[in-house]
Amino acid sequence: MNHLPQAWGRPRDDVYGAYDGSYLQTHGPNQHTQQPIVTGTSVVALKFSDGVVIAADNLASYGSLARFTDVKRLRKFADSSIVGFGGDVSDMQYLDRLLNSLDIEEAYSSSGHTLNAKNLHTYLSKVFYKRRSDFNPLWNQVLVAGLDDDKKPFLASADLLGTTFSAPSLATGFGAHLAQPLLRKVAPDEIAASKLSKEQALAAVKESMKVLFYRDARSLDKYSIAIVTAEGIDLKEDEKLENQSWAFADQIRGYGTQVN
Amino acid sequence: MFRNNYDNDSVTFSPQGRIFQVEYASEAVKQGSVVVGIVSKTHAVLVALKRNAEELSSYQKKIIAIDEHLGLSLAGLASDARVLSNFMKQQSLSSRLTYGRAIPLERLVSSIGDRAQTNTQHYGKRPYGVGLLVAGVDETGPHLFEFQPSGMTQEMVACAIGARSQMARTYLERNLEAFADCGREELVKHGLRALKESLAQDKELTVENCSVGVVGVKGEGMKRIEAFKLYDGAEVRQWVDLVADGTEGAEGTEGMEVDL
Numbered sequence: 001m002n003h004l005p006q007a008w009g010r011p012r013d014d015v016y017g018a019y020d021g022s023y024l025q026t027h028g029p030n031q032h033t034q035q036p037i038v039t040g041t042s043v044v045a046l047k048f049s050d051g052v053v054i055a056a057d058n059l060a061s062y063g064s065l066a067r068f069t070d071v072k073r074l075r076k077f078a079d080s081s082i083v084g085f086g087g088d089v090s091d092m093q094y095l096d097r098l099l100n101s102l103d104i105e106e107a108y109s110s111s112g113h114t115l116n117a118k119n120l121h122t123y124l125s126k127v128f129y130k131r132r133s134d135f136n137p138l139w140n141q142v143l144v145a146g147l148d149d150d151k152k153p154f155l156a157s158a159d160l161l162g163t164t165f166s167a168p169s170l171a172t173g174f175g176a177h178l179a180q181p182l183l184r185k186v187a188p189d190e191i192a193a194s195k196l197s198k199e200q201a202l203a204a205v206k207e208s209m210k211v212l213f214y215r216d217a218r219s220l221d222k223y224s225i226a227i228v229t230a231e232g233i234d235l236k237e238d239e240k241l242e243n244q245s246w247a248f249a250d251q252i253r254g255y256g257t258q259v260n
Numbered sequence: 261m262f263r264n265n266y267d268n269d270s271v272t273f274s275p276q277g278r279i280f281q282v283e284y285a286s287e288a289v290k291q292g293s294v295v296v297g298i299v300s301k302t303h304a305v306l307v308a309l310k311r312n313a314e315e316l317s318s319y320q321k322k323i324i325a326i327d328e329h330l331g332l333s334l335a336g337l338a339s340d341a342r343v344l345s346n347f348m349k350q351q352s353l354s355s356r357l358t359y360g361r362a363i364p365l366e367r368l369v370s371s372i373g374d375r376a377q378t379n380t381q382h383y384g385k386r387p388y389g390v391g392l393l394v395a396g397v398d399e400t401g402p403h404l405f406e407f408q409p410s411g412m413t414q415e416m417v418a419c420a421i422g423a424r425s426q427m428a429r430t431y432l433e434r435n436l437e438a439f440a441d442c443g444r445e446e447l448v449k450h451g452l453r454a455l456k457e458s459l460a461q462d463k464e465l466t467v468e469n470c471s472v473g474v475v476g477v478k479g480e481g482m483k484r485i486e487a488f489k490l491y492d493g494a495e496v497r498q499w500v501d502l503v504a505d506g507t508e509g510a511e512g513t514e515g516m517e518v519d520l
Contacts (some may be wrong), residue, residue: 113364113399122360 006234032172036088036139038062042175043084045143045209046210047153047168048184051229052145054155057207057213058237059220060089066220072237074224078103079233081117082226083124084181086172087160088139095138097121098127115145117154117228121164129162137161141172145228153193153228168193171208174216176251179208198227212243214248281387282380285409288389290464292335294422295322296454297393297404297431300442303476303486304395304402307335307451308458309422310469323473323490327352329362331398331473331488335387335422336409344388344407364398368517369413377411387411391421395487397477409514420454428454444486445499448472452503465503470496 011019045054060068075096078126083099085092102123106115115123121144131138141159148154155251156166168190169183187193188206213219221241225259227234261471266272274280282369292336295308308322320338324345327329332348334341348368364417372392379385385449392407393416406412406419418439431454451472456465463469472491478484503506 109364109367109370112366113361115361119359119361123358126358 002022004141007232030136032134032136033091033139036069036091038089039218040071040086040089040092041216042171042173042179043086043143044171044175044183044205044212044214045084045145045155045169046187046201046205047155047190048187048195048196050153050200051147051198051199051227052082052153052155053058053198053205053227054084054145055209055223055225055226056084056086057209058224059218061218064218066218069220069222071107072224074226074235074237075099076226076233076235077117077120077146077210078106078114078229080114081120081144082143082228082233082235084121084143084172087143091138091140093207095124095127095140095142116148117144118148118156121154121158121247122142122155125158125162125164128158128160132161143172147224147228147230151230174218175208175212178212178215179222182208182211189254198229203229204243210244212240213244214246234244263425269383270380270385270387273513279380282410284294285387285389286391288337288393289409290423290425291342291423292391292422293320293339294420294425294428294455294458295300295333295335295393296394296418296420296425296428296432296451297333297406297416297420298418298439298447298451298454299395299404299416300439300447302402303442303447303474304404304442305447305451305475306393306395306471306473307455308325308333308471308473309455309465313514319469320501321471323471325378325397326394326488327356327362327490328366329398329485330368330394330475331490332394333471333473334393335391335425337417339459340388340390341392344375344390347375348372348394362398364400365394365396365403365405366398366415368409369394373411373413376407376409376410380409380411392397393419394486395473395475397475401477416470418454420458422458424458424460426477426508427458428437430455440515443473444476448474448499449503452499456503465500465506467493467500469496470500472496 039246040060043056045052056073058071059066060071060223075083077099128138137160139160143157145155155170158164159171168187183204187196207225213221224237224238266274267274272282293309293311297306306323312319312321323333326348351368352363353468355361379387387409394405404416406414406416418432475488476486478486
């Protein structure tokens with residue numbers, strides 16, 4: 001054994017070869033996100049009279065490969081809000097840890113202050129904007145569902161650029177094209193949404209999830225759905241799409257191998 | 261001859277377990293002119309006695325608005341209070357920016373408490389030579405906090421700090437039960453009466469030497485607050501005249517006995 005102290009605790013060169021110091025370099029290219037890798041598809045959400053319904057399927061795709069089929073993309077915050085994540089799954093996990101530590105920090109102050117969904121949405125949008133300004137974006141679009149300062153239903157979107165917007169119904173990804181028109185039929189404006197019952201909203205969201213499964217090749221028939229009201233959160237993470245009907249499928253022309 | 265060897269810095273205990281520098285800082289608070297704070301179920305008020313260094317100079321500012329929902333009054337080194345109030349303004353603003361939320365009072369006060377405490381534990385630093393009364397409203401209603409140079413902070417129902425403040429505290433203790441159900445005007449009057457108790461024999465309350473700060477809630481939640489307002493000069497005449505000598509009945513004379 002080498003008796004020199006500077007060699008103690010190091011793998012022996014005669015056994016393992018000299019250590020490749022290039023692994024320890026701090027310079028070299030920045031490793032900023034250039035594209036999402038493992039991704040989640042749509043999140044859909046709809047406001048109703050006294051809350052919000054939000055849903056996302058349990059799939060994480062690796063490109064076109066359905067890689068993970070049990071990924072929970074709806075995350076609770078402080079037992080009062082739900083964040084639904086679309087986009088990169090590793091960035092979702094980072095944000096989830098961030099929000100958990102924020103939740104714990106908030107809970108330290110004894111006297112019942114919590115961040116509501118509106119506060120949470122503002123915070124997330126600032127995080128997204130900071131990261132895109134560093135040219136290191138968090139590759140997500142999120143929907144935040146919960147209640148605002150006046151305990152009214154709150155639903156808003158924030159994305160990787162820090163863009164925010166709000167509407168009685170929202171959908172990310174493919175859902176923005178496929179589900180949003182269906183949801184807008186049910187709730188064209190805030191007034192219509194404030195008259196919706198929980199059952200109506202639930203049915204509309206479930207129907208949207210079904211249509212998305214029919215037509216979005218990166219989707220799954222297992223999904224999570226949450227109802228957020230002043231009473232709390234009812235989150236189910238292992239739902240299965242019901243009453244599927246593929247009768248329309250053989251009418252479809254223009255895809256695949258058939259010519260007409 | 262008998263020089264105190266244990267008061268050279270704030271990191272050395274005396275054999276009796278005292279930290280003299282911190283105690284000296286508390287003395288600085290007692291040199292400042294008196295300030296009084298009271299809370300009811302709906303309001304928090306600050307009342308302060310201003311001093312002028314000489315006949316020809318202006319009066320030293322005693323109440324500082326921090327944000328829409330809170331303000332503070334100081335007793336002691338005004339320049340130290342400026343440092344602390346600037347920090348509090350930054351914290352309040354940052355909360356509004358990142359969360360879209362008015363910062364909870366308890367959180368803000370403990371953050372300056374932490375700052376002040378580190379000054380009592382690091383060599384080469386000195387404690388702040390100022391005591392503060394912080395009054396404001398948040399989601400959980402109106403609050404009053406006391407801050408001491410030691411880093412101690414606590415929530416109070418009513419409090420007075422500064423020169424001859426014991427007399428004011430005696431008044432507050434005597435009327436403690438009344439405060440909770442007081443309206444805004446009654447609360448200010450109580451504050452001014454407490455202030456009057458602590459005046460030196462030949463002094464009286466005038467529009468020049470009085471400052472009043474008021475903040476309150478109008479209804480449920482943070483949306484409807486009566487923003488912190490500072491009243492100075494002619495604006496305080498409405499209250500000063502009400503508590504002037506001879507204009508009040510038994511209540512006023514009863515308090516006078518304490519002064520003897």
